Amino acid sequence: MNSHSPALFTSLILGSSLGLLYFGGLWITILRFNRTTQPILLMWSSFLLRLGTVLGVFHLILQNGMSDHLLAPLLLTFLGFLGARNLLISSIIPLPKKIKKGRKDVVNYDL
Numbered sequence: 001m002n003s004h005s006p007a008l009f010t011s012l013i014l015g016s017s018l019g020l021l022y023f024g025g026l027w028i029t030i031l032r033f034n035r036t037t038q039p040i041l042l043m044w045s046s047f048l049l050r051l052g053t054v055l056g057v058f059h060l061i062l063q064n065g066m067s068d069h070l071l072a073p074l075l076l077t078f079l080g081f082l083g084a085r086n087l088l089i090s091s092i093i094p095l096p097k098k099i100k101k102g103r104k105d106v107v108n109y110d111l
Helices: 005-035 039-064 071-092
Strands: 097-101 104-108
Touching (some): 005 071
16 A cells, blocks of 8 residues: 555545535525525625635645645546536436337436
8 A cells, every 4th residue: 555545535535525515516506596686696606615615725735735746636636526526417417217109219307
């Protein structure tokens, strides 16, 4: 086992948490969009808060990264970030169901 393995695992967990925060916050913003009286303010404030958090954490990773091994923690954090995105997408949007209608298969997305 490598001496950098705990740091790399921490980078993956940090990226996953960051992705859940960013894309979960986006989903919450979308759900509240129709119920607010100021949708533009909600959209921009949510975007700036989520973007500032993500950029701040990635900046800290770049600043405090291991001098010789900077690329691995950065890539693992980004991989965890995108993995959380895919996890949220698959949990929010169900897989399509094929419905047989006559001779054609119809894809039904029950949202």
